[in-house]
Amino acid sequence: MDKFIKPVVFLLASLPFLAMLGQVLLRPETLGPDPAQELAIATGEWTLRFLLLTLALTPLRFISGAVVFVRLRRMLGLFALFYATVHLLVWVSFLLGFRWFAIAEELVERPFITVGFAAYLILLALGVTSPKVMVRRLGKNWKRLHRLVYVAAILGIVHLLWILRTNIGEAVFYGAVLAILLGYRAYRHSRRRGATGPAS
Amino acid sequence: MLIKKPADIKPSEITPESVYRNRRKFMTDSAALVVGGAVAGTAGVSLAQNGDQLKARAPVTLQRTAPAYWWGEKFNSIKPAPDSEPFFTGEALTPYQDVTRYNNFYEFGMDKGDPSSNSDEFKVDPWSLTVSGEVAKPGTYNLEDVLKPVDLEERIYRLRCVEAWSMVIPWVGFPLADLIKQFEPTAKAQYVEFETIVQPETMPGINSRFAIVDWPYREGLRMDEAMNPLAFMAVGLYGDFLPPQNGAPMRLVVPWKYGFKSIKSIVRINFRETQPNTTWNDLQANEYGFYANVNPEVHHPRWRQDMERRLPQTLFSRQYIETRLFNGYGEHVAHLYDGMDLARNY
Numbered sequence: 001m002d003k004f005i006k007p008v009v010f011l012l013a014s015l016p017f018l019a020m021l022g023q024v025l026l027r028p029e030t031l032g033p034d035p036a037q038e039l040a041i042a043t044g045e046w047t048l049r050f051l052l053l054t055l056a057l058t059p060l061r062f063i064s065g066a067v068v069f070v071r072l073r074r075m076l077g078l079f080a081l082f083y084a085t086v087h088l089l090v091w092v093s094f095l096l097g098f099r100w101f102a103i104a105e106e107l108v109e110r111p112f113i114t115v116g117f118a119a120y121l122i123l124l125a126l127g128v129t130s131p132k133v134m135v136r137r138l139g140k141n142w143k144r145l146h147r148l149v150y151v152a153a154i155l156g157i158v159h160l161l162w163i164l165r166t167n168i169g170e171a172v173f174y175g176a177v178l179a180i181l182l183g184y185r186a187y188r189h190s191r192r193r194g195a196t197g198p199a200s
Numbered sequence: 201m202l203i204k205k206p207a208d209i210k211p212s213e214i215t216p217e218s219v220y221r222n223r224r225k226f227m228t229d230s231a232a233l234v235v236g237g238a239v240a241g242t243a244g245v246s247l248a249q250n251g252d253q254l255k256a257r258a259p260v261t262l263q264r265t266a267p268a269y270w271w272g273e274k275f276n277s278i279k280p281a282p283d284s285e286p287f288f289t290g291e292a293l294t295p296y297q298d299v300t301r302y303n304n305f306y307e308f309g310m311d312k313g314d315p316s317s318n319s320d321e322f323k324v325d326p327w328s329l330t331v332s333g334e335v336a337k338p339g340t341y342n343l344e345d346v347l348k349p350v351d352l353e354e355r356i357y358r359l360r361c362v363e364a365w366s367m368v369i370p371w372v373g374f375p376l377a378d379l380i381k382q383f384e385p386t387a388k389a390q391y392v393e394f395e396t397i398v399q400p401e402t403m404p405g406i407n408s409r410f411a412i413v414d415w416p417y418r419e420g421l422r423m424d425e426a427m428n429p430l431a432f433m434a435v436g437l438y439g440d441f442l443p444p445q446n447g448a449p450m451r452l453v454v455p456w457k458y459g460f461k462s463i464k465s466i467v468r469i470n471f472r473e474t475q476p477n478t479t480w481n482d483l484q485a486n487e488y489g490f491y492a493n494v495n496p497e498v499h500h501p502r503w504r505q506d507m508e509r510r511l512p513q514t515l516f517s518r519q520y521i522e523t524r525l526f527n528g529y530g531e532h533v534a535h536l537y538d539g540m541d542l543a544r545n546y
Contacts, residue, residue, distance in 0.1 A: 024515060028514060028515060031515075032298075032301070032302060032312070032313070032512075033294070033298040033301075033302045033511040033512035033513065034302065034312070034365055034509060034511055034512075034513055035513060035514065035515050036509070036513060036515060036518070037365075037509075039515075094515055094518065097518060097520055102504065105504075106504065109499060109501075110501060110502060111501060112501075112502065162502070163502060164310075165304075165306075165310075166306050166310065166411050166412050166413050166483075167306070167309075167310035167405070167408055167410050167411045167412075168410050168412060169310075169408065169409070169410030172410060
């Protein structure tokens with residue numbers, strides 16, 4: 001069972017991408033009259049979902065005691081980076097048509113894009129430093145660097161909030177999930193500090 | 201002579217796209233229809249006497265039933281669109297399915313498909329229009345009475361959304377000026393304000409706790425903008441009655457402004473001396489101005505306005521087009537803004 005968990009999760013995590021690819025190649029009409037926009041929304045949402053799922057693994061491990069969750073952390077984190085990359089490519093190609101000057105302008109002039117791109121750079125840095133050899137080489141700094149994942153998640157939600165026009169329900173939902181995950185960590189952190197404090 | 205056409209025509213027998221691309225072919229098709237109808241003699245939607253000359257027709261399978269008998273009568277005579285700008289454009293029409301299934305109408309939900317899938321219960325008959333403010337004839341009118349004196353015509357306009365997509369739509373309606381004149385605005389009427397219906401029991405978006413709009417949706421025009429011949433009140437599209445998602449039973453169409461100015465499902469018109477508050481301007485004044493004229497030079501914090509995606513798009517043959525000042529209608533409306541700084545009055 002333990003041997004299969006990683007391949008199974010890998011397959012499951014690939015499904016949204018495979019489904020989108022199938023749609024694009026086989027049934028493009030199901031994407032509606034504005035397919036580029038549709039794909040941008042879908043890939044963006046999957047990025048956020050994988051990012052939050054990755055952040056949920058450590059709390060799940062502590063609550064359940066099952067170490068398997070932590071073993072999935074790197075893979076799911078890399079999936080978040082993968083979906084973010086597809087999201088970025090959809091934007092650059094289908095939405096902006098590779099007009100490079102426009103891309104540069106967008107990064108500067110549209111705050112929601114600046115924020116989204118910053119989140120992407122963080123995910124990229126975390127992805128590049130995710131192999132074991134990098135963990136070893138970075139030592140203590142690795143953990144510090146990888147704490148930026150929270151910043152990436154917050155920026156991701158701001159990015160979403162900024163593009164929504166009226167109904168902020170979705171952003172509120174993802175924001176609430178992130179708040180719970182961050183809250184749990186803060187709670188554990190304070191308890192641990194309390195436990196190791198002077199016993200008087 | 202009232203020509204009936206059969207209701208059981210296969211969609212394959214009529215190709216709406218070919219209708220506007222090739223008018224002559226449509227004439228042949230409709231001739232076949234008339235013959236078919238005479239032979240079959242089955243009950244169907246009554247066809248306009250001169251409707252055969254309309255530039256565009258809704259696909260038969262998607263045609264709507266008249267909200268009330270008088271609507272059917274009204275649609276029996278529609279003046280076809282001319283062959284030249286500005287009331288016509290030769291650009292390919294956005295297919296009926298896309299015009300009616302890709303909508304922003306937040307009262308019915310946030311996603312583009314929500315308005316078409318969530319609006320089945322929407323009630324458009326009876327419909328009353330309240331007229332108030334600086335007019336000689338204020339009051340609450342039945343829509344039927346308001347529409348009685350106006351003549352319906354077809355107009356093919358570009359529609360440019362602030363979200364940087366655009367469509368080409370064959371509307372059916374009448375000049376806004378024809379409506380306004382009926383109520384005899386006074387000299388004090390400098391602005392006209394419009395309001396969308398609030399029908400909470402049929403509009404699920406209104407009940408959403410996370411929608412930050414303060415319903416009803418409101419829009420407005422300066423009086424001279426409203427009286428411009430291009431400003432239009434639509435009651436139909438593709439020769440057919442407006443579906444709820446497109447603003448049934450009556451909506452504004454201001455083709456030189458971003459789509460959000462073209463307010464849908466209007467229940468109130470108020471004439472006033474001062475500039476009215478408008479929904480988007482109230483929500484985010486730095487993003488949505490009162491004028492909201494289509495302008496590729498004035499940047500928007502969310503969307504590039506120098507280009508637009510003409511719908512429908514396909515991923516690998518995208519049709520990006522350059523957005524034009526006043527959506528290409530500058531010749532007819534630019535004078536309204538003489539001496540105004542369009543970057544400040546966006």
